[in-house]
Amino acid sequence: MINLIVILTTAIMFALLLVWWRWPVFRIWIEAPKYSMLRQEHRFNDQDTEQETATNLSSNGKHT
Amino acid sequence: MTTSAQNLTSRNGQVTQVVAVLPSIEYDLIRAHIVASLVTVVISVLFGITVATKFSFPEFLGGHGWLTWGRLRYNHTQGIFFGWLGNAFLAFFYYVVPRLANRPVWSRKLGWLLFGIWNFAVVLPGWVLVLNGISKPLEWGEFPHVVDVFVILAFILMTFEFVLPFLKAALSDLYVAAWYIIGGIIFTMLAYPVGNIVPELVPGARGAAFSGLWIHDAVGLYVTPFALAIAYYVIPATTRRPIFSHFLSMVGFWLLFFMYPLNGTHHYVYSVIPMSAQKGAIVASAYLGMDVILVVTNLLLSLRGNSGTASKDVPLRFVWFGVVAYLVVSLQGSVQALMPVNRFIHFTDWVIGHSHLAMIGFASFIALGGIAHLWQRIPRTRYNERTMNWSFWLLATGLTLMVADLTIAGLVEAQVWESSAPWIDSIRAVGSYWLVRTLSGLPILAGFLLFWTSLVTGPKLSGATLSVASPVASENKAAFEDVSPVSVIPRSSSWLSYAHVVAFGAGVGFFALSFLVLAIIPGNQLEHEIKQAAPVTMANLTASEQRGRIIYGREGCAYCHTQQIRFLAADVRRFGAPTEAWETKYDYPQLWGTRRIGPDLSREFNLRPCDWQLTHLYNPRLVVQDSVMPPYPWLFDGSPGHPTQEGLDVLAYIQSLGRARQLSGFDGRWLASSVRSETPDMAMSNEPLAGATPPAVPIAMVGGYSLSAPILHPAADPGDLQEEVSRGGALFAANCASCHGSGGGGDGKASASLLPKPANLTAARFSDERLSSVLWNGVAGSAMPPWRQLPTEDLRALIAYIQSVNAPGATPRIQEAAGLGKALFAATCASCHGVTGEGNGPAAGALAPAPTNFHLKKPTEERAWDVLENGVPGTAMPPWRNQLSADERHALLEFVRSLYDPPQENEGQ
Numbered sequence: 027m028i029n030l031i032v033i034l035t036t037a038i039m040f041a042l043l044l045v046w047w048r049w050p051v052f053r054i055w056i057e058a059p060k061y062s063m064l065r066q067e068h069r070f071n072d073q074d075t076e077q078e079t080a081t082n083l084s085s086n087g088k089h090t
Numbered sequence: 091m092t093t094s095a096q097n098l099t100s101r102n103g104q105v106t107q108v109v110a111v112l113p114s115i116e117y118d119l120i121r122a123h124i125v126a127s128l129v130t131v132v133i134s135v136l137f138g139i140t141v142a143t144k145f146s147f148p149e150f151l152g153g154h155g156w157l158t159w160g161r162l163r164y165n166h167t168q169g170i171f172f173g174w175l176g177n178a179f180l181a182f183f184y185y186v187v188p189r190l191a192n193r194p195v196w197s198r199k200l201g202w203l204l205f206g207i208w209n210f211a212v213v214l215p216g217w218v219l220v221l222n223g224i225s226k227p228l229e230w231g232e233f234p235h236v237v238d239v240f241v242i243l244a245f246i247l248m249t250f251e252f253v254l255p256f257l258k259a260a261l262s263d264l265y266v267a268a269w270y271i272i273g274g275i276i277f278t279m280l281a282y283p284v285g286n287i288v289p290e291l292v293p294g295a296r297g298a299a300f301s302g303l304w305i306h307d308a309v310g311l312y313v314t315p316f317a318l319a320i321a322y323y324v325i326p327a328t329t330r331r332p333i334f335s336h337f338l339s340m341v342g343f344w345l346l347f348f349m350y351p352l353n354g355t356h357h358y359v360y361s362v363i364p365m366s367a368q369k370g371a372i373v374a375s376a377y378l379g380m381d382v383i384l385v386v387t388n389l390l391l392s393l394r395g396n397s398g399t400a401s402k403d404v405p406l407r408f409v410w411f412g413v414v415a416y417l418v419v420s421l422q423g424s425v426q427a428l429m430p431v432n433r434f435i436h437f438t439d440w441v442i443g444h445s446h447l448a449m450i451g452f453a454s455f456i457a458l459g460g461i462a463h464l465w466q467r468i469p470r471t472r473y474n475e476r477t478m479n480w481s482f483w484l485l486a487t488g489l490t491l492m493v494a495d496l497t498i499a500g501l502v503e504a505q506v507w508e509s510s511a512p513w514i515d516s517i518r519a520v521g522s523y524w525l526v527r528t529l530s531g532l533p534i535l536a537g538f539l540l541f542w543t544s545l546v547t548g549p550k551l552s553g554a555t556l557s558v559a560s561p562v563a564s565e566n567k568a569a570f571e572d573v574s575p576v577s578v579i580p581r582s583s584s585w586l587s588y589a590h591v592v593a594f595g596a597g598v599g600f601f602a603l604s605f606l607v608l609a610i611i612p613g614n615q616l617e618h619e620i621k622q623a624a625p626v627t628m629a630n631l632t633a634s635e636q637r638g639r640i641i642y643g644r645e646g647c648a649y650c651h652t653q654q655i656r657f658l659a660a661d662v663r664r665f666g667a668p669t670e671a672w673e674t675k676y677d678y679p680q681l682w683g684t685r686r687i688g689p690d691l692s693r694e695f696n697l698r699p700c701d702w703q704l705t706h707l708y709n710p711r712l713v714v715q716d717s718v719m720p721p722y723p724w725l726f727d728g729s730p731g732h733p734t735q736e737g738l739d740v741l742a743y744i745q746s747l748g749r750a751r752q753l754s755g756f757d758g759r760w761l762a763s764s765v766r767s768e769t770p771d772m773a774m775s776n777e778p779l780a781g782a783t784p785p786a787v788p789i790a791m792v793g794g795y796s797l798s799a800p801i802l803h804p805a806a807d808p809g810d811l812q813e814e815v816s817r818g819g820a821l822f823a824a825n826c827a828s829c830h831g832s833g834g835g836g837d838g839k840a841s842a843s844l845l846p847k848p849a850n851l852t853a854a855r856f857s858d859e860r861l862s863s864v865l866w867n868g869v870a871g872s873a874m875p876p877w878r879q880l881p882t883e884d885l886r887a888l889i890a891y892i893q894s895v896n897a898p899g900a901t902p903r904i905q906e907a908a909g910l911g912k913a914l915f916a917a918t919c920a921s922c923h924g925v926t927g928e929g930n931g932p933a934a935g936a937l938a939p940a941p942t943n944f945h946l947k948k949p950t951e952e953r954a955w956d957v958l959e960n961g962v963p964g965t966a967m968p969p970w971r972n973q974l975s976a977d978e979r980h981a982l983l984e985f986v987r988s989l990y991d992p993p994q995e996n997e998g999q
Contacts (some may be wrong), residue, residue: 031607035345042337058336060326061263073112
């Protein structure tokens with residue numbers, strides 16, 4: 027059983043490294059989510075900033 | 091949904107503007123879960139501090155079942171698990187899932203239903219039921235089954251709420267935090283029923299294999315994935331830079347889900363669970379350590395170039411601390427699983443320090459960082475940075491102190507357990523450490539309270555939302571925009587999209603494999619072994635014993651007393667033969683335990699009399715002065731002599747432990763088949779079954795009669811003798827005074843409820859031989875235990891002290907006794923005491939306590955007269971005042987005195 031675990035895990039690791047080394051497109055594909063996550067964060071932040079600005083303008087207008 | 095314009099800058103410099111619809115975020119649900127998490131963490135920490143305080147002050151809040159140690163301990167861990175971390179994770183999911191899936195969560199109404207179930211059908215009723223004595227004695231699964239139903243329901247609802255948005259979004263790229271959220275929800279939903287229900291259906295050792303899985307799955311498939319999801323989100327969102335490598339993060343993710351389920355059995359190393367499963371778990375633990383190095387390296391490299399980040403951004407600092415703690419605790423876990431380490435530190439406070447480092451240092455710090463991060467980004471909320479900063483340092487200080495303290499305490503305990511010192515010495519040795527642990531809980535409590543305060547005392551905002559004001563973020567603005575569009579992946583490689591499905595299938599496969607490898611296959615082996623080894627006459631527990639077992643479980647006894655003697659020389663030497671699978675044949679669920687504060691109870695049958703057990707249950711300090719065990723007065727009607735039915739049931743259960751083993755002759759068979767005269771060090775033997783042999787000499791701790799009792803003589807030199815008396819006095823005060831009284835008068839606190847009463851040491855003269863025998867073997871039929879685990883010099887000192895309080899006036903009558911006394915003695919006393927008064931009459935062998943040997947124990951005239959008048963309650967000695975006249979009793983008394991041996995040389999000094 028121990029042999030099974032060790033062999034299986036080692037094989038998976040080597041397979042992943044092989045794929046990483048052999049197919050550059052895999053690297054691009056596997057790394058893409060870390061950029062899309064930031065894009066999403068950016069989009070939400072932009073929206074929040076716009077809404078905040080709008081709210082501040084609105085409240086300033088009321089005071090004046 | 092709201093619209094947003096987004097500028098995407100690709101690597102070739104082209105800028106395109108995308109108008110997209112942004113999913114809405116359920117800010118009310120986020121706030122509600124944050125409030126719930128902070129309320130429950132404060133309550134849970136208070137439970138923990140109360141539990142810790144009881145180690146130093148066992149009577150603290152000890153008068154009622156609702157506030158007893160075991161129930162509060164259950165609520166402490168379950169409160170942290172479900173109340174604090176569960177709510178914190180859910181709050182973060184509501185914030186992050188719409189961002190990662192680009193879709194809102196499934197339903198707002200479903201969200202409120204989930205909130206209600208989690209807090210008002212799981213946490214709150216779970217706490218109340220546990221305090222009321224309705225629980226399961228399963229580690230990390232203490233809430234009762236009625237609560238389990240709602241936990242499983244909640245995870246099903248979580249699947250709808252947080253997993254389906256990802257599936258509906260059909261994203262071509264899924265960020266690692268999303269993987270952790272999806273994986274954590276799905277795998278916990280699968281693992282929870284197996285860990286919480288199966289051990290109730292599969293008994294003993296077989297059930298323990300399943301319990302072990304859940305103990306680790308609870309941390310590995312619930313706490314860890316969700317905490318890592320937060321870390322993987324907060325770090326890039328704060329620094330505005332992508333993580334170092336998404337490839338490494340995915341390798342880490344899958345290794346975690348492959349390896350964690352395989353770890354469970356490392357909680358039962360050196361147990362009867364097949365060694366192949368144990369070693370498999372140990373190997374998996376080592377792999378897991380490597381995986382964590384990978385994950386942490388990736389996370390820390392994601393902070394590269396931001397050395398000052400943690401000092402500027404408190405939420406990020408919380409996360410950074412959590413990541414470092416994750417590395418430390420995981421490597422610690424891998425090392426702990428290794429057999430040479432495990433044999434030493436398992437069951438000690440080291441493990442408690444380890445679990446606090448995991449649940450506070452890793453999970454809670456990251457959860458706090460996550461909450462603080464999103465609090466700064468939801469409408470109308472900001473935290474007070476100064477207070478938040480204080481919160482961080484208080485928590486970090488308290489945790490560091492606690493973990494260091496418990497780690498050292500664990501090493502101290504392990505050292506004492508390896509020796510032959512009495513168990514109570516390990517309690518005494520770590521008393522001050524437990525006090526420090528309690529005190530270290532105070533800054534942790536203060537840290538959580540200040541964290542809460544910082545959230546409600548932040549700057550008041552009238553605006554709808556936020557802009558992220560992190561100084562670190564603005565510094566990295568350029569990096570934030572340097573994002574690589576997914577569209578560069580050629581269409582020919584769209585097969586990669588199916589990798590998720592393949593990987594998901596592999597994950598489920600590994601999950602199933604873990605149960606097959608660590609539970610089902612070992613379970614079948616154990617079942618076969620039980621069928622072969624269990625005596626055909628092995629009786630199930632009686633109804634009373636079964637009721638007692640339930641009470642034993644509900645009061646948390648298994649969290650201090652193991653019922654699992656490991657295949658280790660130190661365990662066997664102290665407690666007896668290793669626990670076999672067949673002994674647990676009727677244990678639904680198993681009560682093996684994973685911690686020893688008190689001694690193992692596997693061999694409690696016939697070990698101590700009922701009066702001792704009841705007195706001990708009523709108030710342990712009546713019989714064991716320095717015990718930290720909680721009192722259980724609600725099992726009695728006002729005194730140890732008046733147990734309720736529940737008290738009798740617990741007594742019956744405790745007295746049944748090890749009965750099947752003793753009655754089966756199992757050890758005799760083993761001994762007969764083995765030529766080993768001593769227990770070998772089984773730590774490194776190939777297989778437990780091959781290496782385990784009960785010791786030929788009875789166990790030091792639990793007694794049993796030893797024919798090799800030496801006769802110990804106090805020092806002859808007056809100066810040395812005085813020193814021995816002085817040291818013996820201290821030993822007597824620590825170990826004997828609770829029963830025999832501080833002056834040795836037999837009037838200690840426990841004496842009221844013990845029968846026979848503890849000996850009045852001032853009313854007789856005891857010979858060296860008699861005292862040596864009693865100290866070495868105890869007194870069968872009484873509460874007097876054997877003390878031969880004490881060093882010989884201590885026993886000698888005790889003998890010296892006891893003889894110093896002995897009555898000096900019990901002098902023998904020199905002249906030949908009158909014929910009447912001799913005749914009366916022969917007619918009425920010799921059948922027990924023997925013709926010559928040596929306590930060896932024909933009936934003596936069947937009596938416990940044994941009849942007095944008047945050559946070794948010489949009662950004073952007053953004591954002897956009192957015994958003749960009133961007998962000795964709790965023994966076979968009857969009162970003689972109605973059968974014999976006063977003259978006859980006097981004659982008898984004179985004859986008995988004539989039996990006394992001449993004084994020893996040092997007598998009367």
